[in-house]
Amino acid sequence: MAELTTGDDGNAPLDGVQIDLISTERMEGLRTMEKIHLILDGVRDGNIVILERGLDPDEESKLIEVTMGEIQPDGDGFTGIEIETYPGGTRNESGLLGRVLGRGEQSKLTVIGPANRIETLHKDENLIRTLIRRR
Amino acid sequence: MGLLTSIRSSISKLFAASEPRRIGIYGPPNAGKTTLANRIARDWTGDAVGPESHVPHETRRARRKENVEIKRNGSSVNIDIVDTPGVTTKVDYTEFLEHDMAEDDAIRRSREATEGVAEAMHWLREDVDGVIYVLDATTDPFTQVNTMLIGIIESQDLPVLIFANKIDLEDASVQRIRNAFPQHETVPLSALEGDNMDEVYDKIAEYFG
Numbered sequence: 001m002a003e004l005t006t007g008d009d010g011n012a013p014l015d016g017v018q019i020d021l022i023s024t025e026r027m028e029g030l031r032t033m034e035k036i037h038l039i040l041d042g043v044r045d046g047n048i049v050i051l052e053r054g055l056d057p058d059e060e061s062k063l064i065e066v067t068m069g070e071i072q073p074d075g076d077g078f079t080g081i082e083i084e085t086y087p088g089g090t091r092n093e094s095g096l097l098g099r100v101l102g103r104g105e106q107s108k109l110t111v112i113g114p115a116n117r118i119e120t121l122h123k124d125e126n127l128i129r130t131l132i133r134r135r
Numbered sequence: 136m137g138l139l140t141s142i143r144s145s146i147s148k149l150f151a152a153s154e155p156r157r158i159g160i161y162g163p164p165n166a167g168k169t170t171l172a173n174r175i176a177r178d179w180t181g182d183a184v185g186p187e188s189h190v191p192h193e194t195r196r197a198r199r200k201e202n203v204e205i206k207r208n209g210s211s212v213n214i215d216i217v218d219t220p221g222v223t224t225k226v227d228y229t230e231f232l233e234h235d236m237a238e239d240d241a242i243r244r245s246r247e248a249t250e251g252v253a254e255a256m257h258w259l260r261e262d263v264d265g266v267i268y269v270l271d272a273t274t275d276p277f278t279q280v281n282t283m284l285i286g287i288i289e290s291q292d293l294p295v296l297i298f299a300n301k302i303d304l305e306d307a308s309v310q311r312i313r314n315a316f317p318q319h320e321t322v323p324l325s326a327l328e329g330d331n332m333d334e335v336y337d338k339i340a341e342y343f344g
């Protein structure tokens with residue numbers, strides 16, 4: 001559980017929310033399903049996962065699909081994910097020209113957390129304000 | 136190219152051209168996708184596609200209405216309409232309890248809803264030739280699900296039309312949707328009241344014909 005993460009001394013549990021910042025380099029060597037399971041394993045443990053570089057559209061599509069398969073309404077209380085991304089809007093950079101120029105979707109910062117614990121309070125072009133609930 | 140090959144190619148092209156294109160109706164839950172699918176199907180075939188409801192996730196399986204022939208300006212467009220479950224990243228059965236649903240029913244509906252969303256994503260990657268993306272014009276379109284879905288559709292290079300639904304309601308803002316997705320054409324309509332359906336059919340013929 002995120003609030004009971006063991007401290008560096010291996011003894012006393014820490015009280016807090018664990019945040020996993022995953023670098024571009026860490027994700028680059030992984031296949032699509034490995035990326036998705038890395039994300040969902042963290043989120044199911046109650047952690048907030050931040051990707052330095054987000055997923056591509058096909059990976060996002062599979063993330064939604066796999067997330068749906070993980071929800072067991074009468075099971076462990078996992079109700080899915082909350083996800084926010086920068087840049088948030090879809091612009092023409094994601095089209096052919098953008099892909100040729102290497103702009104757009106490749107650089108987006110992505111925040112993912114358990115849907116029953118994370119809530120976006122505000123989002124605009126410059127700011128994501130999020131509330132993370134403790135259990 | 137030999138005569139036989141040429142004839143075979145022409146026949147093949149003829150059949151390909153006459154095959155209906157599968158147009159997926161996508162969007163978040165409660166945007167009015169089934170109401171729109173029913174409106175189109177009733178206008179051109181006389182039949183409905185599926186039941187409509189104000190309770191989210193009423194559509195939990197993709198439903199297809201085949202061979203919907205839309206006549207515009209002397210020509211006709213033949214499409215299959217695929218009404219898909221509303222796409223979301225979360226499903227919590229307790230939300231259905233607020234709609235006077237028994238717990239067992241709410242759990243079953245949630246399970247079916249998750250399967251439906253997964254199926255909708257699969258259809259989007261594999262089985263549609265174009266997309267109508269339906270948004271409730273009274274709600275904020277700047278959501279992550281909308282942004283992701285539009286991005287996924289664009290990455291598939293599928294033709295897409297955005298429909299700003301529920302313009303009969305006082306709080307509707309078509310401009311807010313246009314601002315959110317300026318790279319795509321937005322068509323205002325009320326699927327429930329049948330408002331602006333002439334333009335809807337003109338655009339369907341233009342984009343998917």
